[in-house]
Amino acid sequence: MGRSARIVAAAFVAFGVSSAAWADEKPVKIGVIASYSGPYADYGRQFDTGIALYLKEHDGKLAGRPVEIVRKDAPGAAPDLAKRLAQELVVKDKVNVFAGLDFSPNAFAVGAIAKEAKIPAIVMNASSSAITTNSPYVARVSFTVEQVSDPMARWAAKQGIKKVYTVVADYGPGKDSETAFEKAFVAAGGTIVGKVRTPLSNPDFSAYVQRIKDEKPEAVFFFFPSGVLPPAFLKTAAERGLQEAGIKLIATGEATDDSYLAATGDVALGLITSHHYSRVHESEKNKAFFAAAKALAGNDLVPSYFAVAAYDGMAALDLALRKTGGDLDGAKIMEALKGLAFESPRGPIEIDAETRDIVQTVYIRRTERVNGELANVEFDRFDRVRDPGKP
Amino acid sequence: MTILFDGIASGMLLFLISSGLSVTLGLMGIINLAHGAFAMLGGYVCVVALDRYGIPFPVAVLMATLSAAAAGVALERLVYRRLYGAGQLDQVLFSIGLIFVSMALARWLFGPQPQPIRLPGWLQGQVQLPWIEIGVYRAFLIVLGLVVAVTLHRAVGVTRFGARLRAAVDRPAVARGLGIDVDRVFVVAFAIGSALAGLGGAVGVELLGLDPSFPLRYLVYFLIVVVVGGSGSFEGSLVASVLIGIFDVAGKYYVPQVGSFIIYTVMVVMLIVRPQGLFGRPSP
Numbered sequence: 137m138g139r140s141a142r143i144v145a146a147a148f149v150a151f152g153v154s155s156a157a158w159a160d161e162k163p164v165k166i167g168v169i170a171s172y173s174g175p176y177a178d179y180g181r182q183f184d185t186g187i188a189l190y191l192k193e194h195d196g197k198l199a200g201r202p203v204e205i206v207r208k209d210a211p212g213a214a215p216d217l218a219k220r221l222a223q224e225l226v227v228k229d230k231v232n233v234f235a236g237l238d239f240s241p242n243a244f245a246v247g248a249i250a251k252e253a254k255i256p257a258i259v260m261n262a263s264s265s266a267i268t269t270n271s272p273y274v275a276r277v278s279f280t281v282e283q284v285s286d287p288m289a290r291w292a293a294k295q296g297i298k299k300v301y302t303v304v305a306d307y308g309p310g311k312d313s314e315t316a317f318e319k320a321f322v323a324a325g326g327t328i329v330g331k332v333r334t335p336l337s338n339p340d341f342s343a344y345v346q347r348i349k350d351e352k353p354e355a356v357f358f359f360f361p362s363g364v365l366p367p368a369f370l371k372t373a374a375e376r377g378l379q380e381a382g383i384k385l386i387a388t389g390e391a392t393d394d395s396y397l398a399a400t401g402d403v404a405l406g407l408i409t410s411h412h413y414s415r416v417h418e419s420e421k422n423k424a425f426f427a428a429a430k431a432l433a434g435n436d437l438v439p440s441y442f443a444v445a446a447y448d449g450m451a452a453l454d455l456a457l458r459k460t461g462g463d464l465d466g467a468k469i470m471e472a473l474k475g476l477a478f479e480s481p482r483g484p485i486e487i488d489a490e491t492r493d494i495v496q497t498v499y500i501r502r503t504e505r506v507n508g509e510l511a512n513v514e515f516d517r518f519d520r521v522r523d524p525g526k527p
Numbered sequence: 528m529t530i531l532f533d534g535i536a537s538g539m540l541l542f543l544i545s546s547g548l549s550v551t552l553g554l555m556g557i558i559n560l561a562h563g564a565f566a567m568l569g570g571y572v573c574v575v576a577l578d579r580y581g582i583p584f585p586v587a588v589l590m591a592t593l594s595a596a597a598a599g600v601a602l603e604r605l606v607y608r609r610l611y612g613a614g615q616l617d618q619v620l621f622s623i624g625l626i627f628v629s630m631a632l633a634r635w636l637f638g639p640q641p642q643p644i645r646l647p648g649w650l651q652g653q654v655q656l657p658w659i660e661i662g663v664y665r666a667f668l669i670v671l672g673l674v675v676a677v678t679l680h681r682a683v684g685v686t687r688f689g690a691r692l693r694a695a696v697d698r699p700a701v702a703r704g705l706g707i708d709v710d711r712v713f714v715v716a717f718a719i720g721s722a723l724a725g726l727g728g729a730v731g732v733e734l735l736g737l738d739p740s741f742p743l744r745y746l747v748y749f750l751i752v753v754v755v756g757g758s759g760s761f762e763g764s765l766v767a768s769v770l771i772g773i774f775d776v777a778g779k780y781y782v783p784q785v786g787s788f789i790i791y792t793v794m795v796v797m798l799i800v801r802p803q804g805l806f807g808r809p810s811p
Contacts (some may be wrong), residue, residue, distance in 0.1 A: 175639050177634075333784075334787065337744045337745070340533075340776070341733075342776060343534075343779035346780055365736075367736065368736050400642055
């Protein structure tokens with residue numbers, strides 16, 4: 137309760153000041169659709185943190201206009217609900233922009249409404265490749281699963297690794313990751329010696345891991361949604377001594393999500409992952425961002441790539457509105473969003489002029505202990521990575 | 528060999544968690560879908576005791592068992608007892624509701640993130656024997672599972688309490704007439720069921736993980752064990768768990784592409800062959 141009250145209070149202070157000075161200026165209305173209740177309620181809090189922080193740093197204004205945020209709760213993957221909420225936001229609240237969107241099915245649903253109502257939607261997390269292709273009124277500031285899986289394959293090939301076994305969770309993003317990794321790895325001259333998709337509610341990885349060990353690949357690439365599965369897999373891998381058997385473990389950043397890393401524990405040490413954001417990313421901007429976001433979020437929430445994307449989403453909207461001169465017309469905002477390039481806490485990012493999808497640096501990181509806490513330390517990078525799912 | 532061993536261990540864990548359900552659902556006839564909630568309680572108690580207070584693992588597991596039993600008694604007295612005569616649909620709706628309440632509570636108290644567990648050193652690692660590698664933790668699961676199985680079998684099959692329980696379930700009116708305190712027997716039985724759930728939840732955290740969605744995620748597994756084993760039969764639950772564990776692990780090892788479906792196939796085949804379950808009594 138405490139931290140959300142604090143975020144709201146911070147936002148209110150910002151809004152209060154602005155509405156006094158610009159009483160006659162019409163506010164920019166932003167409808168945020170995200171999980172605010174249920175198992176994924178932290179996603180909504182992460183978004184709120186990023187949004188509130190950007191507004192706090194800019195006197196509660198975007199391009200000189202006051203801002204009004206309307207939050208709608210669509211917990212988990214609930215496309216029908218997200219669609220209805222989006223319609224409500226259009227008809228009742230008359231929002232100028234959609235934002236948030238943590239789950240891909242919800243983003244697809246809202247994208248359709250955005251297209252119909254000609255209202256821009258800024259995707260702050262949903263990472264399925266086709267979301268931006270399906271609706272011309274969608275721009276993405278987060279990442280795609282393919283975008284972070286592909287560099288891992290190229291990095292592995294660069295290290296001279298020839299044979300990789302892939303393990304992914306059996307659901308949409310898992311398949312996307314598997315495909316992207318395989319395509320890039322085979323293109324770089326490697327071979328996939330085996331691949332397996334495990335059920336999402338898998339209680340025991342021992343059989344899979346034993347199989348991998350007996351198969352003797354040079355490395356195993358895995359993709360699981362952040363949460364329970366990565367630590368379970370890592371524990372089994374440690375118990376069976378995969379590293380000792382000379383099998384490298386590589387994964388995408390979901391395995392070492394900043395908000396779960398402490399709970400994952402020492403089994404994550406030494407794991408190589410690829411992702412677009414680490415809380416210990418070396419830059420002045422990130423240091424300032426992380427400290428301020430942490431203060432805003434409170435003790436029990438570690439600002440993660442969700443908060444960064446929300447912060448960047450507001451930055452993108454701010455820049456776009458400056459380009460339109462404060463004009464809130466949907467088509468004009470969309471036009472202004474295309475081709476934007478600016479500095480994010482994660483490094484330089486762009487919104488591709490053609491696909492409206494994000495172009496960014498993907499980092500290769502190793503899990504290490506930094507000042508007593510586990511962190512993803514970046515040591516290699518791939519610049520200006522596009523979503524490989526796009527033609 | 529390693530595969531067989533892993534399969535047995537995995538099955539034993541299933542048995543540890545599900546055996547409580549064969550008491551409440553199998554013996555007492557309550558459709559207690561909220562079984563996983565008691566297991567989750569055990570898990571959280573164990574993790575908190577270990578991590579926050581540094582209590583030794585065996586004591587933490589005991590605490591988990593006892594607190595699940597206590598929660599079982601409280602809930603039995605307050606709500607479950609009203610459902611003994613109720614229809615099955617009422618019981619299903621009620622216990623599903625209880626699952627959601629427990630998930631919300633867990634999220635409120637501990638947050639949505641998975642909880643880490645640090646097993647003591649003596650449970651970690653692998654022992655290399657000439658022909659097999661044995662994970663110490665898995666060996667511990669097998670031993671514990673056997674101990675629980677034998678104890679339960681004796682407690683229900685041989686002791687006076689067991690006889691009373693069976694009498695109270697089958698013919699409550701007659702049992703009452705014979706001077707058996709049916710209410711008390713039911714409380715104790717329910718507490719045992721919950722305690723077993725708490726025990727399984729506590730020792731299972733290492734393999735199953737622990738977060739607020741635990742009771743729903745593993746519900747299917749608990750039910751499969753009881754269904755395949757035959758309701759009210761511990762031998763059935765034990766054999767079913769071990770069979771499922773072995774098929775599951777072997778399936779995932781030899782045919783990883785379809786591995787996760789194997790246990791459902793096993794279940795379907797078993798139910799076709801023996802609809803009343805492995806050791807179940809034919810329904811009257």
